[in-house]
Amino acid sequence: MEPEDKFLKRVLSRGTAAKTTVQALEGCLSDELFAAYLDNLLDQQMVRSVQSHLFFCKACRDKTTAISKVKAAMKQEPLQTAPAKLTRMAKDLVRKYPLEALVEVALEFAQEGIAILKNTGAALFPSVGSGTGVFQLELARNAGHDEAPSANSIANMPPSSPQMAFSHAKAVTIENTFGEVKAAVTLERSEPGIFDAEFRLALEGSMTPAADIRISVFRGDREIASQDVENGFASFTNLPAGSYDIEYVGGTQPIGKMRLVLTEAQ
């Protein structure tokens, strides 16, 4: 090994950054820039920018090395065929026929209680926060309403009605019936902007837990979680604030859907 070789090895193998005036791209390379670089599609100026970035960024450099090896290895053999099951699963990530929501509930959680922005469901039951012992249904932004309305009156409340709230409530339970199944979902804020949903499903008019039902949670067209109901129970935790479609599937057939909007008061 020549002295110059030894010098460069010694200095650079320490993994230390050379002080230099060289300018590089800010931020790491996008997948597409990576792909275009590895495919020799960039002009000289872009190549220089990418290479200057790679000089400084060990993570991107490692990525380029690893991916170019994969690419070279893939060229050596014909494309492998994915099992049909995998292709089908990937296709199923987007659903064919969106089911109409039968129930829509929009809730706004705050430190001091829960506001109902919309509810087309059958009932709402607030749960009391520990230590408070008392809760009441009240108008959130409409003073002068002395008498607390019943949960059913909220359920039937038209969308244009004033906002209402369960003060001191920590959780809300919504009940609905889909065919022969009665579903109760309890929604609770575990921390600001994060919610837990607990489902209890029973056969209508009895305490018998519903069987052979799967609950899927969608955001937009995408299923983000799914669970088989066991002993009439299923739960989903750490749901960020947002709009969700909850789909109940009995056997292979969808039996109901609820649109749920969970927000955090500003």
Added chain:
Amino acid sequence: MNTERLSEKALLAECVRGDKKAWDLFVEQYSNLVYHTVRKTLDLHGPDYLYGELEDLHNGVFLSLLEHDYKKLRQYKGLRGCSVATWIMTISANYTLNFIRGTKQHQHESLDEKVPETGDTVGNGICHPSPSALEILTQTEESDLLRELVDGLDAGDRLFLKYYYEDELSPEEIATVMSVTVSAIYSKKSRILDKLRSIAKKKRSLQEK
């Protein structure tokens, strides 16, 4: 809509619009490529026990395209004629590499000892005793010499320095990653060493004056 006749970019646009037929066609077209890429990446960079994750990784790649309201699919621009296939291959390999890295980190977290941090500038290493002029430089001289060398090189040569001396890739590996011939790598190296010699010589003659 006749999805069979759509261009690659138009197909992606239809997928983003939520067209189920377009998505099915997209999956049909790229499922094998994703599968092959994930498999090869595991072959080359992953431990054997991760083969059980192949199915999840295949699904995970497609899911990553849909996440955050099709964010990734929306990002594809066809930069300089970059094909969807090349882009998907890069995404698949990258997704798998991240998974492998995550698994390894998780496994070694408890075993790793914290390595004391080293300095962050060139030239603070201790030289081994050696008769060579380049090996009896002070830290500042080393730093100056390297800076002058690096500043005088083009981007490709600088990157070669990193690949060869820091990452310790072989000339063959560097040729692959830089899409050049192996002989081009050797001549690059010899050019850089010549340059270093000439900078060192110039500095020495200045010191002697």
